[in-house]
Amino acid sequence: MNKLGGAIYEIHHMDEMAEKDQWLNRIHPLVKLILTVCYIAVTVSFPKYNMEGLLCMGVYPIALFILGEIPFRDSLRRLRIVLPLVCFVGLFNPFFERQPVLALGGITVTTGMVSMLTLMIKGIYSVFASYLFIASTSIEKICYAMRLLHIxxxxxxxxxxxxxxxxxxxxxxxxxxxxxxxxxxxxxxxxxxxxxxxxxxxxxxxxxxxxxxxxxxxxRGYCGEFCYAAGTPCRWKDYLYLGGWCAVFLFVRGRSIFW
Amino acid sequence: MHMADALVSPAVAGAMYLCSTAAAAYSIKKVRLENDTRKIPVMGVMGAFVFAAQMINFTIPGTGSSGHLCGGMMLTALLGPYASFLTMIGVLLIQCLLFADGGLLALGCNIWNMAFYGCFLGYFLIWRPMQKNGLAKGKVIAASILGSMAALQLGAFSVTLETMVSGITELPFSIFAGAMQPIHLAIGFVEGLITAAVLLFVYEARPEMLDSPQEAKREGRLSFLHTMAVLGIAAALVGGGLSLAASANPDGLEWSIERVTGSTELNAGNGSAYAVAEQIQKSTALLPDYAFKGSESALGTTFSGVAGSIAVLAVCVGVCFGFRFFRRKRQ
Structure with a gap:
């Protein structure tokens, strides 16, 4: 399949996934948008040597992939765009930071290697988070959420x-x-x-x-303004979902700061 | 050149969101002022066109590789700077969400790096001045190539700066910039050629579709006095306000001298010429060391900033008027 054909397939595929009637798709789009941005912001805010805390942040994508029944293989294809640039930037860290951290067998792990790995993990997590968001939310719902944010x-x-x-x-x-x-x-x-x-x-x-x-x-009556159908309001389940995940993020991030 | 989320810190991402939001808010205001309901569907379809056209591979002769269209520069030539900037935001948002081309957190950076320079600087510094006296084939080609190259160079430089400020890489700035700038110069040139080919086709088929600055000129713009007032106030604010935050540490040159001689000031020579020059400088300097004579107060620093701004402005205005006078005389 050529590039254009691949893009058409990708769009239709994402549309189909977003239209599914699943619990993740039914969560309010504004909640998912806020949560996605929060997750990415918290993930990239981890210090470059904090591998442990960063690994704990993996709980969000793993849980959503499993519970939301979203195909993991599709999301891996998206990494091919992000990883090359991230790798280019991170690849030089092992050459500039040579302070040894630990020895695994005969290999000495340096701070540069750790910072390169954390950078790659951050890149992978943020791609997964965006993918989970778009795979469970149609573009119309995203636009509705944007209107709620007064864009x-x-x-x-x-x-x-x-x-x-x-x-x-x-x-x-x-x-x-x-x-x-x-x-x-x-x-x-x-x-x-x-x-x-x-x-x-x-x-x-x-x-x-x-x-x-x-x-x-x-x-059809267009006069410069689109009329949006009244969307569904946030339910208590949505607030609970948002609050629960925010608490998890804060706990993992706070743990790395205070302990 | 799409930046991933992992390459920016939340602080840099937030700052760039603010900058892009300010530019978007101004563009929305301008588009609303035009009150042309036809424009929004055109922007939507043109956004989709840029998306589709960027997926077409254009073969670069003699290299075996291929290039793509420069969306920002092409849109600014067709829709004008404000509508094209908003269109590019839509394209970048969809690219980010659907194809993971750029991150959601880094969207502010990507809008700035890939839409702002092409749409605004490409239009106001290149497209509009070049097409001021009417559209022409050569000028369309030159503006497309120059605009694309400038937009890509500035975009690539911004990527480097944003990554460095975020503290992501240990790569020295010079090496990072040295790797980014030359490759984007070549990419910019190729993208400029492709954009020129498309705009040239439009110019020959339907020239009325290209944005003509002559019409914009008729619609009215900032008067000379208005512009000078805005620039004057900005200079006074920057000079007066920010000079308070001026560092007391030596600058780069002073630091280097200090490393060599042990003092930030060089000792003057023993000759009489040095003594005379120093005496003249002392007697003519109104605000020595950016302060009132014999005073260390902050007011002196602020006053120096404002006075310096006004002096620089006056010199610039004088030079411009002088230049215009001699040019007219020669004509």
């Missing part, structure tokens, strides 16, 4: 529309690329002579589509 409707509507049209334009780009590759076999990528016309055609079509979208929205 202006201009921005939220724009995000919603971008998401709505991504799969349409990815499909269009995919068809264009298929047609191009059939006419230019054994060629990797787009030849520089058609850089402008290929992407330019897609751009012009997108602009025409935007005009059609606007007209159809206007016919």
């Amino acid at each position: 202006p409707s201009v921005l939220v509507t724009q995000v919603l529309l971008t998401y709505r049209y991504i799969s349409v334009l990815l499909g269009e780009a995919n068809r264009m690329m298929q047609a191009y590759s059939l006419r230019a076999p054994n060629q990797k990528g787009v030849h520089f002579k058609v850089w402008g016309s290929l992407a330019g055609q897609l751009l012009l079509r997108s602009m025409d589509r935007a005009a059609e979208v606007y007209e159809s929205m206007t016919l």
Whole structure:
């Protein structure tokens, strides 16, 4: 599958997962958004040599993967984007920090190795947390949560529309690329002579589509403001879920500070 | 160049969220002032276009590798700086959530690094000045390449700074920046070429779609006096307020001299020329060592800051007027 096809599949797959009727999906989107940001912030706030505390933070993704029945293998694929840059940054730490910490068999573990490992763990945990959030929450619900946080409707509507049209334009780009590759076999990528016309055609079509979208929205009563259906309010279960996890995070973080 | 959450500390992430939020709030205000309901669907579809176009691999001749489109610069040329900045926020948010391309906590950093420079600096410092006297083929190419390169260079530098300030890596700043900047210079050039190719196609097919600064000029902008007043107040605030927090420690040069000679001040030579020059400096210096003569009060430091700002501003204005006078005379 090519890159465009893969992206289309990924979007549909995430949509399907977010639409499932499971307990994790039913939790209020604002609660999940706040919890995800809190978890990532607490995770990255750990000192670079605190491996023990950081490992304890793994309880959140592990619990949600198991209890939420979210496929773990899919989330591993997402690491391929994050890990290279994190590794590039962390890879040099063992060369600059050579103070020995402990000896495992014949290998001396240095502070640089520990800081490199903690950096990688932080990267992995934060990817897992974002994945768990998006796998259990549809983009419409995320936008609803953003509106509850008083993020202006201009921005939220724009995000919603971008998401709505991504799969349409990815499909269009995919068809264009298929047609191009059939006419230019054994060629990797787009030849520089058609850089402008290929992407330019897609751009012009997108602009025409935007005009059609606007007209159809206007016919349905759009006047610059989107009307959102009244969402469900937070229930006591949501508050309990938020409070429980926040207590766990604070306990693990506080433990590393005070003990 | 998308930053992962692990590469930033919560403090840096928070600070960058604040900066990006300020830019977004200003952009939202500007887009609302335009009162064009057509713009929001266009922004949505254009965001989706950038997303799709960035997945197309453009072959770089003679290298075997491929490049992508520079979204920020292309959008700013089509939608203007404010709408393009908001569009890029949407694209980055969706990339972060759906494809783990950049972290949720680092979103503020990514918006700043990848949207702010391309949309605002690319527009106000490159696209608008270059297209001031009307659109032209060569100018579209030059602005696209320059804009993309500048945006990527500044973005890469910001990534380096944010990572270093977060205390994530033990890599020395010079090595990190030395690794990041050259590679992004090459990437910026290629992305600029691809962006230029697309914008050129639009210029030839539908030139009215490109943002023309001539129209923006007619709509009105900050007057000269208004701009000077804002700059003056900012300079006075920075000079007057922040000078109180000025470090009493020696600066880099003084520190180096201290290491060599044992004192932050160099001893003047024995010649009479030195003595005369020192005497002139003493008698003409209004605020020696950034304070009132014979006083160490904080008021003197503040006054020095404000006075210095005004003096620098006056010199700049004088130089600009002088430059304009001689240029007109030559014409």
